Amino acid sequence: MEEQEPPPELSAQQIQEIVTIGTDIYAQVQIFALGLLRPWNLYQIGITIGLVVLAHFLRAWLGPAIRDWMASRENWPKSRLRILAVIHQRLRGIFFVILIWLVVAIMREYTWPSRSYLLSIIGTLAFAWLVIAFATRLIKSVPLRRTIRYGAWVYVTLYILGVVDQAEQVLDNIGFTVGEIRFTLLLLIQSLVILTLLLALVRFVMRTTAHRITSNPDISPSMQVLLVKAVQIGLYATAFFIGIRALGLDLTGLAVLSGAIGVGLGFGLQKVVSNLVSGVIILLDKSIKPGDVISLGDTFGWINSLGARYVSVVTRDGKEYLIPNEDLITGQVVNWSHSNEFVRLDIHFGTSYADNPHDVRKIAVEAAESVDRVLKTRPAVCHVIGFGDSSVDYVLRFWITDPTGGLTNIRGAVFLALWDAFAAHGISIPFPQREVKLLRKKPAH
Structure with a gap:
């Protein structure tokens, strides 16, 4: 097994700096703890605890009444009701901030200002925390909101207590060096x-x-x-x-x-890069776009979305095909709605030789135009295209503007209209017939 390199050792100067900073922090903690043990500071801590309890009871007493009042304002805009809901969630903190600053104002009026110094710090901290809580509500992402909120609370607390420089020194001395770059906890934060x-x-x-x-x-x-x-x-x-x-x-x-x-x-990643470049080309030349109806091989559907690597095509049966962009560039794609929305469809059929072709053409056009989706502004046409073994062959051509509504169903509707129209006018649709003759075997002499 390979020997692992030992972790980098701290220099004597770095160790001395850490010890010095630790000693200073310990001394300041001692001074702070001794200051809290003074009678007036203990009184202020007791007043703070009492105000927290009072704010809790005020929230429990007035909270339901405020909630019922908010529920009765159904005609107010949603934005205003959302703000009221956020305020209702922070009622305890709001009551505490109001109460503590009322007490600070009274004590400054009737006692020495130094006797309300600790309450002023606590009130400033509570107000700053409350403002941060309201401001971070504008962030919709919950993890991001919590990260910013907690980080802001920590920084504001250090700033109000006046220990930002000491905290930065401690964090800056915790780290390691890689080459010429030194990574510290302060740099990471x-x-x-x-x-x-x-x-x-x-x-x-x-x-x-x-x-x-x-x-x-x-x-x-x-x-x-x-x-x-x-x-x-x-x-x-x-x-x-x-x-x-x-x-x-x-x-x-x-x-x-x-x-x-x-x-x-x-x-x-040649294929991946090819698909990415093909996607950019598709977007630039506007050959296909969301909403277009395309045919690619056996896939017929409309473009749902354009991705960086593939195109989403939804078919009539609800299947969603993810076609690589490269296939749309290199393959033959039929875009039914590329330059305009008009789509022409053809239907082939045949009738008996006994039926007049002029009447058949007229009846076929009228039958096609009776279907709702068939355009009247672009008239349908019917042409004779050949004389078959059993029938006169025709092609019926008509136009639609909504290929997303399906092609098979519109063809089926036109076929049914032809069937009904031919049945009403006595026009027959022949089918191949074969005559079979049985030859008798000659008797042998």
Whole structure:
């Protein structure tokens, strides 16, 4: 087994700095603890506990009445009711902040200001925590909201207590060195904070930008998809590089590493890259877009969505096919609604030689145009295309504008209309007939 390298040892100067900082913190904790044992500080702690209990009883007493009052305001806008619901969840904290600042104001009026110093700090902390709780409610993601809330609470507490510098020194001395880069706990926390804020900002900007792009009628659906994906990739790439810079990493080495990785992945991910490039080409040339009706081999359906690697096609029977973008570029695709919505369908049939072809053509056109989905603005036509062994052969051509409604069903409806019209006018549809003769065997002489 290979011997593992021992962890990096701390230098004597780093050990001395940690000991010094630890001694200072211990001394400050001792001073703080001794200060709490003073009579007036103990009184203020007791007053704080009493105010917490009083705020709890006020919430239990007034909470149901406030909830019933909110329920009676059904005609109010939902945004206002949502704000009231958030306030109702924080009633205990609101009551505590109001009570403690009332007590601080009274004590400052009738006693020395120093006797309410601890209550002022607790009141400031409670108010700051309450503001942070309300502000973070604007974040929809629950994990992100909790991360930002707890981090803000810790920082505000350290800031109000005046120990931010000491905490930074302790966190900065806890870490390890790799090459010329030193990773510390302070650097890690700062990077996480920056990354969290960047991700929250990216998600907000992404939602706003995507809504504006998709709601713009002047941009085609395919270009909307392309713009949304381009903005998304750009924003997340920017957030990633800013986070890397916050860690203090050299991006030059990262560029060399990514180039080497890219060459290796290029051979193993040829199909994936081909599909990605094909997807970009499809979006740029607008050959297909969401809502188009296409045929590819035996698959007939409409485009549900355009992905980076595949296109989602939904058929009439509810199946969803994920067709690789490369197949749509290299294969023969029938786009029924590429340049316009008009689709022409053909139906072949035959009638008896005893029936007048002029009457048959007229009856067939009238039967086709009696179907609801068949267009009247583009008249149907019927032509004689040949004389068969048993029938005169015809082709009936008609137009529709809703291929998403199905092709088989409209053909079936036109066939039924032809059947009823031919039956009403005495026109027969022949079928092949064969005459079989039995030859008698001559007797042998």
